[in-house]
Amino acid sequence: MLDVNRIDAFHGRIQALWEISLTIGEAEIVSLVGANGAGKTTLVNTLTGLLPSASGSVEFCGKRINGLKSHAIVELGISHIPEGRRLFPDMSVRENLEIGAYLRRVWKRKEETLEEVYRLFPKLRERQGQLARTLSGGEQQMVAMGRGLMSKPRLCIIDEPSSGLAPIVVDELFRTIEGLRCSGMAVFLIEQNVQQALEIADRAYVMENGRIVIAGESKRLLQEELIKKAFLGM
Amino acid sequence: MIVTVLDILIAGLLMGGIYALIAVGLSLQYGVARVLNIAHGEFIMLGAFITWSLYTAFGIVPLVSLAISSPLVFTIGFILYKTLFTRLRISSPSVAMFEGKSMLACFGLLFMIQNIAILSWGAEIKGYSYLAFPVNILGAKFAANRLITLGFAVVFGSAFYLFLSRTRIGKAIRAAAQDAVAAGLMGINISWVLALCFGLGALMAGIGGTLISMSYQIQPTMGLEYTMIALIVLVVGGLGSIPGSFVGGFLLGLVGSIVTYVQPGLALVAYYVIFMLLLLAKPTGILGR
Numbered sequence: 310m311l312d313v314n315r316i317d318a319f320h321g322r323i324q325a326l327w328e329i330s331l332t333i334g335e336a337e338i339v340s341l342v343g344a345n346g347a348g349k350t351t352l353v354n355t356l357t358g359l360l361p362s363a364s365g366s367v368e369f370c371g372k373r374i375n376g377l378k379s380h381a382i383v384e385l386g387i388s389h390i391p392e393g394r395r396l397f398p399d400m401s402v403r404e405n406l407e408i409g410a411y412l413r414r415v416w417k418r419k420e421e422t423l424e425e426v427y428r429l430f431p432k433l434r435e436r437q438g439q440l441a442r443t444l445s446g447g448e449q450q451m452v453a454m455g456r457g458l459m460s461k462p463r464l465c466i467i468d469e470p471s472s473g474l475a476p477i478v479v480d481e482l483f484r485t486i487e488g489l490r491c492s493g494m495a496v497f498l499i500e501q502n503v504q505q506a507l508e509i510a511d512r513a514y515v516m517e518n519g520r521i522v523i524a525g526e527s528k529r530l531l532q533e534e535l536i537k538k539a540f541l542g543m
Numbered sequence: 544m545i546v547t548v549l550d551i552l553i554a555g556l557l558m559g560g561i562y563a564l565i566a567v568g569l570s571l572q573y574g575v576a577r578v579l580n581i582a583h584g585e586f587i588m589l590g591a592f593i594t595w596s597l598y599t600a601f602g603i604v605p606l607v608s609l610a611i612s613s614p615l616v617f618t619i620g621f622i623l624y625k626t627l628f629t630r631l632r633i634s635s636p637s638v639a640m641f642e643g644k645s646m647l648a649c650f651g652l653l654f655m656i657q658n659i660a661i662l663s664w665g666a667e668i669k670g671y672s673y674l675a676f677p678v679n680i681l682g683a684k685f686a687a688n689r690l691i692t693l694g695f696a697v698v699f700g701s702a703f704y705l706f707l708s709r710t711r712i713g714k715a716i717r718a719a720a721q722d723a724v725a726a727g728l729m730g731i732n733i734s735w736v737l738a739l740c741f742g743l744g745a746l747m748a749g750i751g752g753t754l755i756s757m758s759y760q761i762q763p764t765m766g767l768e769y770t771m772i773a774l775i776v777l778v779v780g781g782l783g784s785i786p787g788s789f790v791g792g793f794l795l796g797l798v799g800s801i802v803t804y805v806q807p808g809l810a811l812v813a814y815y816v817i818f819m820l821l822l823l824a825k826p827t828g829i830l831g832r
Contacts, residue, residue, distance in 0.1 A: 358727075359728075378732070380727050380729075380730045380731055380732045383728060388728075389728050391725060391728060395722050395724065395725035395728075397718045397721040397725065397726075399721055400717060400721065404714060407714060408715065408731075409729055411718075411731055416711055
């Protein structure tokens with residue numbers, strides 16, 4: 310569904326991504342792991358039009374999307390749940406979710422979608438009138454996820470959902486992400502929490518210094534000596 | 544005594560309504576589109592003069608001419624943002640740099656629009672009489688046009704507030720104001736929303752101009768005073784807060800009216816005093832965070 314072919318990207322004059330290639334299939338959960346500063350967020354930002362790619366191509370369902378603006382990429386069915394959540398702080402939880410359904414084709418049925426999101430995160434129904442900035446970190450991440458799902462995407466890119474959250478909240482969050490597969494949605498999960506990210510994924514990529522260094526079935530990667538040593542502390 | 548109080552109150556509300564309207568316009572342009580529009584008053588002047596021309600030349604009454612002047616002023620604002628400001632925004636490495644550049648561009652706009660107005664309408668003071676018959680309220684007499692002006696200011700202000708708080712586009716505008724990048728990720732076309740906000744700001748100024756022309760005399764250089772007042776209202780109410788602009792507008796209008804009653808000509812001085820006191824007491828404004 311998503312085909313990334315040898316893209317390079319720069320921060321100013323410094324090259325941040327080197328010939329990145331990857332694929333994500335229908336209803337697949339793919340994880341991208343790597344240390345802080347490996348270039349994971351840079352890669353994601355390149356995919357969704359926040360950062361231009363210097364060369365290579367990104368295709369979504371056969372359509373070339375690099376060079377498109379973010380809003381046009383969302384329109385095609387890719388939802389990007391950004392690092393640091395980036396909620397609209399002075400809007401209520403409900404309004405944050407509603408704005409996720411901004412696209413004309415999903416706006417009409419936003420009430421139904423809202424119900425689905427509330428079923429996924431019952432806590433948000435209780436909090437719907439509250440301003441987003443008054444929520445706890447875990448609740449904010451739920452709003453960010455719910456908001457990203459409101460556009461009914463075919464591919465959901467989730468950048469560092471676990472950052473700054475308590476382990477018990479993270480467990481719950483990962484269970485929810487795993488559950489998204491049932492709806493036929495593909496998930497591209499970017500994580501520093503390598504163990505859990507590999508456990509729920511079908512396949513995974515490992516990034517280091519702007520390059521993809523290892524790729525494969527996540528079950529197999531969990532057993533790999535290099536990954537055990539570098540990321541899992543075994 | 545009661546008549547005097549009522550007199551001052553209504554006059555204050557009338558001025559306040561107009562102040563609120565034009566401050567809301569500026570708030571959109573600065574709060575969302577990040578353009579500190581020094582030429583805001585020129586759009587007020589344009590609205591006033593278009594209304595005056597349509598009334599004196601074709602007999603189109605001001606409230607009807609709003610249907611012509613509003614789309615016109617909106618389009619001018621929208622196109623200005625799409626051409627001039629979008630180019631500045633893309634070429635600026637930071638928001639702060641864009642704010643600086645766009646403010647300078649607005650200075651240029653101010654002189655251009657003002658001089659075009661002087662060339663086409665002449666520099667002298669103009670006015671017209673429309674619905675100027677007196678209306679009696681609890682013993683105090685008011686020109687009917689003033690009451691209509693107040694009514695319209697409240698109606699437009701509330702309609703605009705509902706637009707921002709309830710509609711899809713309104714929510715998109717507020718989202719873009721709070722986090723433009725995240726708004727883009729929701730599928731909102733940011734450069735369109737910013738141009739829309741600038742156009743809507745110009746529209747509010749234009750409506751303000753029409754309403755002002757119904758009760759006051761107008762001239763091509765009238766704009767700057769209103770720009771200053773709108774800026775004060777914006778800061779007093781709290782930058783970026785639409786309800787704040789309303790509260791600030793009516794507050795300034797009432798104070799202006801009281802001061803004018805005691806000593807005409809000191810209204811602007813009173814505004815600055817409020818402005819400075821507020822900056823000392825609550826720098827974020829009445830409803831600011």
